[in-house]
Amino acid sequence: MSELTLRQEFPIFNAHPEIAYLDSAASTQKPRMVIDRIQGFYESEYATINRGLYELGYHATNNVAKTRDAVRHFIGAKDSKEIIFTSGTTAAINLVANSLSQGLLKPGQEILISQMEHHANIVPLQRACDQYQLRLKICPITSNGELDMDAFKALLGPQTGIVALTHISNVLGCITPIKTICHLAHEQGAYVLIDGAQAVAHVPVNVQEIDCDFYCFSSHKLYGPSGVGVLYGKANLLEAMPVYQSGGDMIETVSFEKTTYADLPNKFEAGTPPIAQIVGLGAAIEFVSQIGFDAIQAHDEAIQSYAYERLSQLKGIQIFGPTSNKSSLHSFVLKDAHPHDIATILDQSKVCIRAGHHCAQPLMSHYEVAAMARASYSVYNTSNDIDQLISALSQVIEVFQ
Amino acid sequence: MSELTLRQEFPIFNAHPEIAYLDSAASTQKPRMVIDRIQGFYESEYATINRGLYELGYHATNNVAKTRDAVRHFIGAKDSKEIIFTSGTTAAINLVANSLSQGLLKPGQEILISQMEHHANIVPLQRACDQYQLRLKICPITSNGELDMDAFKALLGPQTGIVALTHISNVLGCITPIKTICHLAHEQGAYVLIDGAQAVAHVPVNVQEIDCDFYCFSSHKLYGPSGVGVLYGKANLLEAMPVYQSGGDMIETVSFEKTTYADLPNKFEAGTPPIAQIVGLGAAIEFVSQIGFDAIQAHDEAIQSYAYERLSQLKGIQIFGPTSNKSSLHSFVLKDAHPHDIATILDQSKVCIRAGHHCAQPLMSHYEVAAMARASYSVYNTSNDIDQLISALSQVIEVFQ
Amino acid sequence: MSRLASLYQEMILSHNRSPQNFGDLDPHTHHSHGVNPVCGDDFHLYLFVEDNRVSKVSFKGQGCAISKASASILTETVLGKSIQEIIPIKDAFLKLISDTASTEEKAQLGKLKIFEGVKEFPVRVKCAALIWRALEDAISQQHGQISTE
Amino acid sequence: MSRLASLYQEMILSHNRSPQNFGDLDPHTHHSHGVNPVCGDDFHLYLFVEDNRVSKVSFKGQGCAISKASASILTETVLGKSIQEIIPIKDAFLKLISDTASTEEKAQLGKLKIFEGVKEFPVRVKCAALIWRALEDAISQQHGQISTE
Ligand SMILES: Cc1ncc(COP(=O)(O)O)c(C=O)c1O
Numbered sequence A, B: 001m002s003e004l005t006l007r008q009e010f011p012i013f014n015a016h017p018e019i020a021y022l023d024s025a026a027s028t029q030k031p032r033m034v035i036d037r038i039q040g041f042y043e044s045e046y047a048t049i050n051r052g053l054y055e056l057g058y059h060a061t062n063n064v065a066k067t068r069d070a071v072r073h074f075i076g077a078k079d080s081k082e083i084i085f086t087s088g089t090t091a092a093i094n095l096v097a098n099s100l101s102q103g104l105l106k107p108g109q110e111i112l113i114s115q116m117e118h119h120a121n122i123v124p125l126q127r128a129c130d131q132y133q134l135r136l137k138i139c140p141i142t143s144n145g146e147l148d149m150d151a152f153k154a155l156l157g158p159q160t161g162i163v164a165l166t167h168i169s170n171v172l173g174c175i176t177p178i179k180t181i182c183h184l185a186h187e188q189g190a191y192v193l194i195d196g197a198q199a200v201a202h203v204p205v206n207v208q209e210i211d212c213d214f215y216c217f218s219s220h221k222l223y224g225p226s227g228v229g230v231l232y233g234k235a236n237l238l239e240a241m242p243v244y245q246s247g248g249d250m251i252e253t254v255s256f257e258k259t260t261y262a263d264l265p266n267k268f269e270a271g272t273p274p275i276a277q278i279v280g281l282g283a284a285i286e287f288v289s290q291i292g293f294d295a296i297q298a299h300d301e302a303i304q305s306y307a308y309e310r311l312s313q314l315k316g317i318q319i320f321g322p323t324s325n326k327s328s329l330h331s332f333v334l335k336d337a338h339p340h341d342i343a344t345i346l347d348q349s350k351v352c353i354r355a356g357h358h359c360a361q362p363l364m365s366h367y368e369v370a371a372m373a374r375a376s377y378s379v380y381n382t383s384n385d386i387d388q389l390i391s392a393l394s395q396v397i398e399v400f401q
Numbered sequence C, D: 001m002s003r004l005a006s007l008y009q010e011m012i013l014s015h016n017r018s019p020q021n022f023g024d025l026d027p028h029t030h031h032s033h034g035v036n037p038v039c040g041d042d043f044h045l046y047l048f049v050e051d052n053r054v055s056k057v058s059f060k061g062q063g064c065a066i067s068k069a070s071a072s073i074l075t076e077t078v079l080g081k082s083i084q085e086i087i088p089i090k091d092a093f094l095k096l097i098s099d100t101a102s103t104e105e106k107a108q109l110g111k112l113k114i115f116e117g118v119k120e121f122p123v124r125v126k127c128a129a130l131i132w133r134a135l136e137d138a139i140s141q142q143h144g145q146i147s148t149e
């Protein structure tokens, strides 16, 4: 039995013992250790960073620096100055879409994304195309629900400026072969931006091995606090890119005639950063590291194969995405029951799932559905949660048949 | 005696009883009630918002909506859709500088700021000028250390597109007559953006009475968590402005051909918001409201006049800014002692002050100093803190004479 | 009756299975398009108004059981009524589902009262409201697209 | 000696009050401009190197007592020395203040050792280092602007 037994580490299940929380792909619950770290920081360590000439400020600055290094280590980056703290994945992608397109691309070049991207990895790039005269290209997915690599190779060319792909689809769960993607893209001189929002809690990431140019994720999907995320970028690219947001902390000198900007990482961190959240993210990374990805992946596999076994037996169910080489979630529809009705009925049995377009409307269009239901699994889920899900779904089927 | 006695509400002074924290203008410490709210939210209420069809998600969405309404009430806005949550003041100013300049200004128009602005209210506007062919104009300050209203009137004209001014200077403490400013600016057809970062914890704000078009502040300077801030904007302007960051939650429909955007406030809130931080900000506003601005202003006045009385007697001190109609801080230099040396020596006596350019280099240039020391006061400060400051400063004077 | 049973009453389920007046209506005098961007509910409502009475009505589109049943029952309700008669019903319905209707308002709702259970499910109120908002839009002659979010 | 007294030793205070070799140096063979954007310390360092020896040296600018005294004592230290002699001193000094110097390294530092107290004040290490980083830059012939942050 490779199931983890971490439920008791999450205070939310103390407050709501009856809940089967199956919406971790939207946001994970927080372990005691992360909540305590944030509380402890506010209670005895809080100060703003970078400028404090007093001890509290020095320690807070150090704490942030330590977390930056922990993030560097967590994703295998070379240098901690390549780790930019943002308010989340969305802000990170906006930064890259904007600054990279403006600074290092030429009008007429292409941005290549896929049919299965999250809106966060579509709209900022779409807007960059409008603003900088670039063209958006869409790579289709296979009938199996994975990136169509043949189509990808055909679409990729010397005209490609940026390849922006999700590491793991938040709807299909499929894992993109990003190492191969980076190799192919670099051969054509394109930069690669990976949306790692769904990946960092489930698979080990080593950006140097992957050789991606940019990688981003959100703390709140990694057992950490809301309000903070990470952009990794190769130092030489971040150095060459124009600044994005501006203000305090990211400048070197300001005068009304001329402003010069600070070095990395400060150059891209305008204003007071989410200090306590960064420290909390540090605790989340420690939490994940203590469990280890071997155990996490074995757990994911145990839960998701059990879930698939049970789900696939339900009458009238259609499950999307591949059945192997995938992450820990299942998106599905039931014949005759709309996903919103499913979610409402499940909620009455204390089963929390998501229903809707999952911020992936082009993917919904591809499957010609308006919405899907999605159950997503995490370290605190158990096979009991799956049993609860299945019995609630049986009730749905009963109501709607 | 109008001094508040709130020190025991702040756990940090339990952890460090000997500290005189005089750096609240940089960031305030957090009361028990805010820390507890955040902790409680993570422990028993956490879920992401907007899409949750289950109870936890519904309650979290409601909590965020309630805080939006509390903010609306706190600053006297008309409609809660005029309250945009951002990651802080800096992000809010970047949003306005960008979107307003792009959408509602014409090349050749001017942006009028002042000599005493924080870098956050300089650099984004400077960059907007570069990007949208606008011209930056600088209003000088008087010898008293206040906005020069005569100069302001002379600089303002039909060519002015945006007036961007700080409500309270983070260096001088002077209070800008923003109601008059708005009236004058609107006569010329200019929009007014007020940087309220230093104001919201010290003076009551009513944006409808002030009639400003935009107002922004950060939670972390208002006893709230880091990682969240507020942009208020008049609905008709926010509606007319192009979107800024994009991604999930701010769209109506996405297709590769055409994306349409959600209504306010979502239009300007791309991605998963800082949920727990918004809830924490709600608690901070409750904290401030429970004390009330009458009591806060009486306390500020008591502390700052006592501080001024003691500081002004020190040998070789020069204090910047006006002595009346000002907020709760003092920036100063000592003859022969550099501000950094002052801060280091003060830290040995557990007195936390700031030294440096305070993200206001143009103001430093104006006074021809490289740096200043600044003591800033808040609801938890007492006259004991001031005594501790003065005795530590006397030691500095001794070392350097 | 459990909360759930009161939401998914048999009549709602049956309208969901077999919606009334479903399809296009050409020609029509009034039209509106209602979408709920959060959940993807998306319906068109068509009215043909002659001598100030709704002589024909239809809807098409897709959505959850609540939004579809609401649309289906709406079409049955408005058929044959004048705009003046429809407006107070619409207002009363919108109040019913947001739990602000008076006893008199409820009284005029007839079988629409089966939607009262929706008020216990705040996230679903918009589903029941969507087609009524479209109706509101259609009869205000704006012929636009409306959205409930 | 208290931490504070070990930081602000009399020799440091006196160099702060009366810095040595303060001012311009024209002509010069080497120059660098060091700034610490966080605190506004801002110094220029000039060297005149003849026959591989520093025959003249000066600095100008402004900063805190630590950075100014460090600059003043640097000028005294390098005067008359060859670049080859200066490099190990510079390296040892930078190690001293970051608390990584060996006993042998400390031994070659002479009166520069009074800066050892800085290691107790991590935020001030950059102040002591600034002029030495400028020296490093100047003798690497890049003639640029360097910044310690
Ligand atoms: C007057 C003023 N404006 C803007 C800011 C920037 O606020 P933040 O760093 O929270 O974005 C500050 C504080 O640093 C400030 O004092």
Ligand SMILES: Cc1ncc(COP(=O)(O)O)c(C=O)c1O
Pocket (backbone or CB within 6 Å): A025, A026, A088, A089, A090, A091, A118, A120, A121, A166, A168, A169, A170, A195, A197, A198, A218, A359, B248, B271, B272, B273
């Ligand atoms: C694949 C993917 N990309 C991007 C995002 C956006 O992340 P955030 O909302 O934290 O910015 C999400 C989550 O919502 C996601 O699942």
